[in-house]
Every structure is written in C-alpha cells, then in structure tokens.
Amino acid sequence: MPYVPPLEIEEAPEDSKPLLKAIKEKFGKSLNLFSTLAHQPDVLGGVTQINDGIQNDLPDLYRELAYYKVSRVNSCDYCSHYHRQAAKKAGLSEEQLDSMDVNSKLFDDKERVILSYAEELTKTKKVDPQVMANLKNFLDEQQIVTLAATVAFANFTNRVNHGLDIELP
Structure with missing residues (x-):
C-alpha cells in the first residue's frame, strides 16, 4: 500500500x-x-x-537503455516495468533486457558504454575517465549532458518510488 x-x-x-x-x-x-x-x-x-x-537529443534506444539499467540496479519494479516497455519500443530485444550485463555480447560497443556509464554513476556516483572517453567517441557534449541527466533522473524517480512505495496500477 x-x-x-x-x-x-x-x-x-x-x-x-x-x-x-x-x-x-x-x-x-x-x-x-x-x-x-x-x-x-x-x-x-x-x-x-x-x-x-531528456527526450530531446539522445537516441531513444540509448536513453531507455540507461534508464532501464539504473532501474534494474536500484531494483525499482515500477520504473523497470515502464522503461522495459519503452526500451522494447526503442529497439532492444527481450534477451538484451533480460541480460543488461555491461560485458554482454548481446550489446554493441556503444550500448555497452552506455550500460557502464549508467551502472557506474548509479553505484559509485562517479564515472571512470575511460568510460567518458569512450562516450565522447559517439556522443556530442549535449548528448552526454542528456545522458547524465537521464541517469540522475532515473535514480531520482527510483528513490521517489521506493520512498513513497508507489505501486504499479
């Protein structure tokens, strides 16, 4: 309740x-x-x-991959439910969504960097400089800011959901 x-x-x-x-x-x-x-x-x-x-300049697939990864790391059933659906719509497969492993060969190099960034920022609150260098190989500065905001926002909504025990309908 x-x-x-x-x-x-x-x-x-x-x-x-x-x-x-x-x-x-x-x-x-x-x-x-x-x-x-x-x-x-x-x-x-x-x-x-x-x-x-956060909907504007980052490709939907990257945004939803990051959001879903954060929600899984934080065990937020509410956000995982909605963002799994959005991630599928953005092009991720059931197999990818079941894995979400930063080293999985189910993901390409770019997707693995997005997963690493989301996981590191969520778990350690900082990002390895090599992960950032890898992001800069395919995202511009505006997109990196959007990715950071997406990860932070996912953490925020996960904690609000946990803090208020918000239920799925």
Whole structure:
C-alpha cells in the first residue's frame, strides 16, 4: 500500500491538474508516479520538465537503455516495468533486457558504454575517465549532458518510488 495515495485529476490541487491532463494525454493513462507527485504541484512541474527535457537529443534506444539499467540496479519494479516497455519500443530485444550485463555480447560497443556509464554513476556516483572517453567517441557534449541527466533522473524517480512505495496500477 502506498504511503501517499495517487490523486485523480479531479482531486489534485489546481496547479497540478493541467500537468496531470497532459501526462494522461501523452501516455494514454494516468501514471501513479505523477499522480502521487501531484500532491506537490511545484515538484510535479519540475519532474515533468526534466522528463520532457531528456527526450530531446539522445537516441531513444540509448536513453531507455540507461534508464532501464539504473532501474534494474536500484531494483525499482515500477520504473523497470515502464522503461522495459519503452526500451522494447526503442529497439532492444527481450534477451538484451533480460541480460543488461555491461560485458554482454548481446550489446554493441556503444550500448555497452552506455550500460557502464549508467551502472557506474548509479553505484559509485562517479564515472571512470575511460568510460567518458569512450562516450565522447559517439556522443556530442549535449548528448552526454542528456545522458547524465537521464541517469540522475532515473535514480531520482527510483528513490521517489521506493520512498513513497508507489505501486504499479
């Protein structure tokens, strides 16, 4: 049972209602993470801005690979559920998603670097300079910033989900 219940649009504070409506329109349904954050409109607004911001310049496959890796490392069932679906839509196979091993031959060199970056930043809060050098071989600086923000945002949402015991619908 969640520590704080998700809100229906009608129950939400006025400042949260347009954001919840936009989320429902974008995803085709209400999502408990956002519906729970609706209790605090400023937090919901910030989260939706970051979520929108990380969608722009990094290929979907890399973004979802990183997000799903972080969610698996953190054992966040909620984010793993949604981002596994998004990762499949972005082109990752069931076999890849079951593995997520940074050394797996199921992934190409670029994907393994993304996995290493996401895992290192999540587990150690820093990144090996060689991993960064490898990222710079195929991502520009803007994309690297987006990747860092994606990994940080995934860690944030994982912890919010754990901290509030947000449930899958």
